[in-house]
Amino acid sequence: MEKFYHFVTIAGIALYWILVAGVTLRVVLKRRAVSVSLAWLMVIYIIPVVGVACYFLFGELNLGRKRADRAREMLAPFVEWFSKLSNCQAHSPENFGRHISRIDELCNNRLGLPALSGNELSLQSSPQAIMQSIVEDINQANTSIRMVFYIWHPGGMADDVGYALIAAANRGVDIKILLDSAGSPRFFRSDWLTKMQQAGIHVVQALEVSPWRIFLRRLDLRQHRKIIVIDEKVAYTGSMNMVDPAFFKQDSGVGQWIDIMVRVTGPTVNVLSAIHSWDWEVETGERSFPLIPECTTEALRSEHPIQVVPSGPGMPEYLIYQVLTLAINQANESVRITTPYFVPSTDLLETLKMTAQRGVTVELIIPHKNDSMMVQWASRAFYSELMQAGVKIYEFYGGLLHTKSVVIDEQFCLVGTVNMDMRSLWLNFEVTLAIDDEEFTQKMHQLQAGYMAQSHCVSLQTWQQRSIYYRFLERIFYLFNPLL
Template sequence: MEQLYHYLTIIGVVLYWVLVAGVTLRVVLKRRAVSVSLSWLMIIYIIPIVGVFCYFLFGELNLGRTRAERAHKMFTPFGNWFNQLNDCQAHLPEHMSVHITKIDELCNNRMGIPALSGNSLSLQDSPDKILRSIIQDIENAQSSIRMVFYIWHPGGLADSVASALIQASKRGVNVKLLLDSAGSPRFFRSHWFGMMKSSGIEVKQALAVSPMRIFLRRLDLRQHRKIIVIDDSIAYTGSMNLVDPEHFKQDSGVGQWIDIMVRVTGPTVNVLSAIHCWDWEVETGERVFPQLPECTINTNESLHPIQVVPSGPGMPENLILQVLSIAMHQANESIRITTPYFVPSADLLETLKMTAQRGVNVELIIPHKNDSLMVKWASRAFYSELLEAGVKIYEFYGGLLHTKSVVIDEKFCLVGTVNVDMRSLWLNFEVTLAVDDEAFTKELYWLQQTYIDSSHSILLPEWNKRSVYNRFFERAFYLFNPLL
């Protein structure tokens, strides 16, 4: 019997090391950032068995065969629809500033989406204002409402939005609602799910979580976009989920979530509508294109060009990261960034440092308390080298600062759903707006200043005095970079 156990042990060890060797080769042969590959190798070697299991679950961008094949077939017809926008009078590259021209060229060449002028924008920075504005626009809807959100959490004014949607559907408005399965479990267990379906609303779960398929699709690949399109004439996007912060995660210990949304009218609305149609087809197989925008533009008026930048499986890789890099490289005076989750790639980290080192005033505002303990510690692993490069870091004390925004030279901005982390920039379905509107950008910059006024500045001499305990956890959680 002892000899049998001896042989079984040898066989088990050999099989384990064959497995580790195979996964190691797979990690090394995948084309990705070296830092990500090294992080995965450390996880695999430091945490036996579990590390290999985690790699199969989270290590590769796997949408699942059906969705991946569907997305591949969709790219050409959606590209054709987007390309028609280049013939629209709203595409006026000769009237754009240098900030957005290069981004327009990139997005046009990679996905066929041009920057369009003739928009109006409204920055909404309080939950009450945002939700009441959405409710009013839903109540005035005539033909269609398209919505996609990561989180829908019942309670408070979120229930009033649900009621407004049900009433709209009952009066004949076509309502399509797409919600991420992992982000909105409370909604799918609530009575609102059944009530909406009974009223005729098409409600779909995006990327349904199933234990039976954990090795067939990456589980932490999520539908993270936040888009509302009403009658193809009004759109909303930004950082806020469909939640009332007074009724959401009150026991998390991080305070109320701080968010913004942008209300848009003009040709950009139709592009956001097309992004929703893309997401809808990826999930359901049903193809519906929005109407093309009316493009009559008065060039004597303010043009307010906006570039819609989507990302996600099936779309060009790293598009939002490239846009962010282009924007930062063009900065001459200042960059101000707000993000709740800060775990940058090696390339993005170097871009931030280099921008500060060439004399640009780079400011980073992140929450002091975070709902992700791992992200909190991993973020702080970057503080020292950023501070040494001249980047100013502020920790916000007024709640969980969830706003995702970048302001360049107080003239140009990026605003949307994208965090400065690997998950948003490489993995999830995201969307951001590149806005070439100085008045709107000034308004966003002033809002960012209110965040700084409620923040504590991290100074390098004080930071260097932190305890060995803190340094250990920073480096330990930094190793989990690919999972964050």
């Protein structure tokens, strides 16, 4: 019996090291950033067994075979639909400003998706105003409502939206709602799912999480978009999930979440509807393109264009990341950024440093307290390097600043769902609006200034005096930054 146990032990060790060797080869041969490969090798060798399991769960972009096949097949027909927009009067690159012109070229060449003028925008920054506006638009809906959210958390004003949707379904409005499985577990465990389904609302769970699929699909690949499209006439997108901040994560110790949404009318609405159609088809296999917008620019409407920038599996890789770096590199005077999760890649870090070093004012506003301890410590590992390059860092004390925004030269801005971390920029289903509207951008800039008024500017001299214990935690979590 002793020989048997000895044999089993030796065989187990041998099997484990064969597995480690195989995963190591997989990591080395897989083309990706060197920092990501090194981080995974560190995890695999420092944390026995668990490291290998983590790689299978999170190490590769695995959408699941059916979804992956479907996403690849979808790209060509969606590019064809997007390309029709270039023939619209609303696409007039000869009138584009310098900030959006290159972004239009990039998105057009990579995805066939042009920037379109003739939109009207409103920036909404309070939960009450956002929810009231959404409910009012739902109450006016006649034909269709399309939604996709990462989180739907029942309670408070989110329930008002739910009741408005049920009332709309009862009067014959066709409603399709796509919610991320990992982000919305409370919704799927609540009675709201049954209520909506009984009213005829189509509710689909995106990227379902289950113990039977954990080794078949990457668990941290999430549906992170926030989009509402009503009658293909009105759309919303931004950073806010379908939650009432007064009822959401009250025990997390970070305060209420601070968010924005952008209400849009005009031809960009149909583009956002097409992004919802993409997500719906990836999950269900059902295809239904929205109408091609009329795309005429009325004389009284702003000519300033909006570029919708989507990203995610099946779409051209790193598109939002490319747009972000392109926008920052075009800055002549200032770059101001708000993000809840700041764990930049080496390339993005160097872009921010270089921008500050060429004399551009670069300001970064992030929460003082974060709901992710790992992200909070990893973010701080970049402070010294950024401040030495001239970047000004502000820590926001008014809650969890969840707004994702970039304002360039006070003339051009990016707003949407994407965080400044590699998961958002390289992995998740995300969407960003590149907005070349100076009036809207000024409002965004003023809102950012309001955030700064509730923030503390980090001093390089004071920061360099922090304790060795803090420095140690920063370096430990910094090692994992390619995986956060």
